């Protein structure tokens with residue numbers, strides 16, 4: 084009888100991606116499929132932005148995605164990793180997409196390229212590639228750009244439908260493709276009527292100038308500035324970054340990811356509560372100094388961050404409780420920076436701060452092991468039958 | 472009271488419908504049976520027959536040796552051809568002693584002497600008889616049942632839990648057994664209850680087996696046995712998780728369930744116990760699920776132990792495509808078979824032939840810290856952290872993170888979007904740590920031995936010296952005496 088070797092190869096032999104008949108399970112089993120769905124979730128808000136801000140925003144988005152792929156390939160090659168294998172995971176595209184949504188809609192081309200360089204090369208690859216980076220690449224790049232190019236990073240455009248209702252619409256038309264290209268590629272000065280302030284900065288300035296908050300959030304401050312309204316802002320009809328505008332469509336994308344089990348609820352809920360609770364409390368205390376919770380939830384990067392940034396697995400804690408704490412921290416810090424800091428929008432800073440706290444959170448917030456106390460001691464043995 | 476629920480877990484597609492509609496059929500005898508002496512955890516059984524002997528079905532061919540072991544019986548009547556090493560499914564992967572048996576075709580039982588009323592026997596006697604029938608944990612763990620029952624006799628048992636979870640995908644042998652032979656299973660359960668003097672009996676069955684649940688509930692009527700549906704969620708059939716689900720009790724780390732007054736046995740084990748005590752039949756066959764995308768006719772068969780897997784597969788079904796992987800047991804915790812030249816043993820719950828599509832081929836990617844593994848771990852561990860430590864060679868650190876508590880269920884590997892072989896790393900690290908422990912032990916032993924030897928040599932040298940000194944003294948005294956004499 085021949086005696087062949089018998090290598091014991093234990094299971095599991097099957098995987099979440101194999102042999103499942105349900106599309107729901109199959110599609111989120113591997114990284115590329117996961118990333119694809121994140122992009123799908125980003126699409127409604129992004130398409131809306133193309134419509135609201137016109138061709139320049141589309142061109143800028145395209146530059147971000149292409150340049151990110153180029154940077155990623157270059158770095159992979161430099162580090163001797165397989166380009167085709169790693170590019171396919173789709174993570175560079177998602178990073179570039181989110182960064183694009185954070186840029187001013189008509190920003191110059193080089194801002195996009197510098198931005199993706201910072202995100203992909205400096206923040207992601209130098210730290211060791213996918214899974215190793217400490218900071219969220221898109222947020223870190225946004226912060227660096229804001230510090231290095233404060234003017235270009237705060238050129239906000241009024242969305243087309245809003246513009247139509249403004250006196251300035253008479254003197255300014257939305258550009259066609261060819262003039263869009265020239266806006267993006269030759270730093271041609273933008274026409275006066277096209278630009279406007281974001282509500283976050285406009286109302287912050289008004290409050291600092293002495294206008295009570297509840298009045299500042301109710302009436303228009305100038306001819307080029309519409310008045311804040313929950314409905315328009317929630318839909319996305321206000322000036323701001325390329326893709327942060329539509330709280331509604333971003334939330335729709337987020338809920339889709341939640342339904343697919345691609346993200347968990349803890350970090351988003353944490354962030355929203357972290358912003359809403361202090362906003363509510365301070366607004367109750369003195370409504371003339373502090374705008375309400377709705378204002379903070381619908382403006383700035385709140386929704387984008389809640390669904391697509393604090394849910395970035397690489398840079399947030401791994402446990403459920405850790406993620407809740409992480410989200411709460413991001414929200415609270417963002418609110419504090421918005422209200423008491425020098426910048427009208429503080430989410431990117433808040434996320435970076437909490438990113439650096441992630442290892443600490445992960446160190447202290449760990450699940451309790453079955454059969455052990457929180458501190459790792461074995462539970463006491465207790466036999467109900469022996470007592471009697 | 473707020474009951475602790477089972478944490479984590481995954482929901483793999485069951486694929487149960489491939490085989491759970493096919494009733495148990497009897498698999499015919501092969502030309503040769505390969506009966507392994509090692510069908511259980513513990514010391515191999517030692518043969519009591521010689522090549523050339525004629526044996527009857529159910530006759531003892533190897534007796535248990537050592538504290539943890541189980542005897543082996545002839546699966547049919549016939550002649551012992553040889554006692555030699557052969558590959559047999561065993562986690563060690565080493566060839567084991569196998570008795571080759573040529574059936575005479577009569578399938579003639581030896582004398583069956585069931586006790587007239589098994590329930591009238593003393594608990595100790597029931598344990599002894601279960602042990603003598605060669606019964607082991609039939610869920611796949613193959614721990615000798617009598618040893619488990621005996622161990623728990625020392626600690627008072629409150630609850631006997633019968634595991635009808637069958638949470639592994641594809642497998643349906645327990646499902647069929649419960650549907651078709653519930654009465655005998657309940658009898659076996661009552662015997663086991665008697666054996667450990669348990670105060671209550673809970674049978675946990677996953678709610679994806681409604682027919683089995685109703686059959687068992689019907690058979691259990693009036694017996695005091697409670698049949699309880701549990702959620703279908705992998706690994707519900709794992710001992711610790713099933714206990715938690717049914718009783719809310721968490722077994723403390725590093726202690727046996729019996730210490731907490733609980734003992735868990737598989738339904739098929741209870742069935743085997745009933746056969747042994749009511750019919751006098753030792754364990755010589757078992758029900759095996761044959762399934763997987765690559766087999767033409769999935770189904771459930773009662774197979775004589777020692778039947779070669781290749782023979783079984785070819786006779787019972789055949790392939791409709793080349794299987795990409797052959798598995799003994801379930802797809803989550805079963806072991807991969809390099810080929811089918813291995814016999815069916817007591818723990819063989821299933822033989823699966825999976826296609827390319829059914830197994831995972833993706834190369835491992837980097838960990839993206841998605842936390843899926845953390846969420847799915849039923850033991851509350853941090854698989855990603857343990858894996859990272861093992862990869863960088865920090866086995867001790869992995870151990871501190873709870874490697875010890877990992878039940879190797881495979882849920883984390885199953886769910887990882889980067890296809891990182893987490894469970895494989897844990898199995899490897901556990902083996903490595905055990906080996907290190909052994910090596911340390913050995914070194915310690917040698918050190919002790921060396922010290923003893925040194926001391927012995929020292930003592931001997933001293934004794935020798937003392938002896939010499941004594942002799943010298945004696946000689947000197949003699950000399951002195953002589954001198955004195957001469958002088959005188």
Ligand code: SF4
Pocket residue numbers: 837838839840841842843844845854855883886887888889890891893
């Ligand atoms: S499931 Fe895989 S990728 Fe996700 S955290 Fe665990 S090891 Fe990392």
Ligand code: SF4
Pocket residue numbers: 847848849850851852854876877878879880881882883884893894897
């Ligand atoms: S194999 Fe171990 S670490 Fe992985 S899920 Fe199961 S118990 Fe947890």
